[in-house]
Amino acid sequence: MTRSSQADRAIADCDRRTPVVGAGAGDRPMVTDSWQRSLAAGVDPDLPSAPLVFDADTLPGFRECHPLDRHLPLLRETLRGTADASAHLMVVTDAEGHVLWSEGPRSVRRRADRVGLAEGFRWAEESVGTNGMGTALSVGGPVHIQATEHLIRVLHAWSCVAAPITDPDTGKVIGCVDITGAKNSMHPAVIALVQAAARLTEAELMLEMARRDEHLRDRYFRHLHGDASVLVTATGRILAADPDGWRDGRIAVPEAGHRVTLPDGRTAVAEILGQAFVLRAVEGDRPSLMLRLLGDQQPQAFLDGRRIPLSLRHAELLTLMALHPSGLTCEQSSFHLYGDEGNPVTVRAEIHRLRAQLGDVVRAKPYRLDCDVDADFLTVRRLLGTGNVSAAVRLYPGPLLPRSESVAIQSERDDLNAQLRRQLLHHGDIDDLWAYAQTGEDDLEVLGRLMAVLPPGDPRRVAAQLREHRVLSDG
Known part of the structure; x- marks a missing residue:
């Protein structure tokens, strides 16, 4: 039956x-x-x-x-x-x-x-x-x-x-x-x-949605330039586009670094901007690589949308190649990673293993990436360059490869954090300060600023006070 x-x-x-x-x-x-x-x-x-x-x-x-x-x-x-x-x-x-x-x-x-x-x-x-x-x-x-x-x-x-x-x-x-x-x-x-x-x-x-949309357009419209043609909400609604006829349409919800299909059939790569996405059109069959290297999480790469977990060494090499798009020699890579004690033979072996994962997008002589490359830390740097501290802090879950001891990556990590922190303290609002505090950074100045601007009845003020007390006690 x-x-x-x-x-x-x-x-x-x-x-x-x-x-x-x-x-x-x-x-x-x-x-x-x-x-x-x-x-x-x-x-x-x-x-x-x-x-x-x-x-x-x-x-x-x-x-x-x-x-x-x-x-x-x-x-x-x-x-x-x-x-x-x-x-x-x-x-x-x-x-x-x-x-x-x-x-x-x-x-x-x-x-x-x-x-x-x-x-x-x-x-x-x-x-x-x-x-x-x-x-x-x-x-x-x-x-x-x-x-x-x-x-x-x-x-x-x-x-x-x-x-x-x-x-x-x-x-x-x-x-x-x-x-x-x-x-x-x-x-x-x-x-x-x-x-x-x-x-x-x-x-x-x-x-409510219309008010949020207008806010997002005001904040992110300037990112629609060059090969960027579509501004999309986190739920897949098109807010702004060229042509304008796409506006108010809907696409599959994108994920940072993944490829999506535009209404005209072109392929685009999604770049996250905090509360929205910009879809950047990809010409031809050129591969796209998105790196997620910020915060205390396993580093990841997305090659044409395919997720690839990365070891720390491979993440370090990809970071160097993203920072030096024209390429690095084996000796330069070794020095950036290991300093004077570095061994180029070790770098060659790691590059060989990395090519097994990523294929021909990793080129040699010099070592470089032959694809469209973006990374979360590069996006944060671009946002800070335009003064958009709110979007930058929301894309910043923590420092760049915090377990890396590479001198070059430590320098990039410290510089990025210093820029973010400086703009945050000068231009950030309450929500920006609170978002930064959630990255796990025990920054007494940020906690102090939070306690100064949060009203007495706000539970975040109590949390900031407890956090400050713990940091001072541990110190």
Whole structure:
């Protein structure tokens, strides 16, 4: 027997055991389809309650980081009066059906608590069967579920109207708003009101997105020069382009150093600029190499989008070749890496191993890179050169190859950090200073500046004070 026929038999069995009041499960295709999905997921019609997922300690954290948190007043203003006046609950979930907010008269909330219609419980279809919130999230549109249309029998005393809310930035559903009440108390006007509340919230999200977009254009538009033709958000939306007709389109979300296809079919390489990407067109079949060498992480190379982990020695050699695009002799490379004690034979052996990984992009006589090269530390240096300290500090997870003892790389590392720190202290805002502090640098001057500019109630000020105390104690 197929899963579909098993679900059909289960629906028929539930209908035989449960008297149908009003619309039955088979009266509307949308409801029948929902029952089939729910039963195929293993939902028991005798389930006594929705499952609890978030306890009282973890729920606040999920609320604060959810994009609907700041729009709760709008939803409350639009729907709360209706909920209070008509003995209904207003419920708001995330995209997975977790109830993050639930408001309404106390008497209704007490009854709702018995079936898990409360904050912290999950109302996805696969958890609790056909219901307003879970089914709206499944079908991606507004739904009205009445009484016995609910799969689990304990919900037959309730009716609900729900509508999903879509983030215009990502195009994905981020949550759901719902009005739930007694089975015979749902006025037809509530259906339109819930849909209107969802659309108003999406309109506010659209305004927020437009403000962010304008900020990104102002900050990064000057990077669209030469072979750079497209400015893209971190979610893949095109903000600015040549031709301008590409604007407001969408491409696959890029990753730094990877290749993407432009709307006209050309190939481009993505360069990250903090909160956005610039896509630089690649002419012909010339390979592209992106190096990630900043911070206390394993160095990585991306050759035409293919990730290649690097040993420290190979990362050092690639750093030298990126800094010297015209090339270095074997003896020069040895000196930069090992000083007077260096042995060119060792460098030749490492270059041989590196060519086994990267192929012909590594050239000899002199040692150089025969490809389009970029690196995170070079991007940070370019941003600092244009005075864009905010973008630079957000691309700076830590020093260049911090475990390297190469004199040349130590010099580049110290110089880059000094430039970043100098611009940060002179021109950085609070968020810039805080981002730099998260790199792990125990910089007392930066911590002191943070404590001077952060308001007393900001938790970051307390964190900076504790960090300063630890640094002074360790010293």
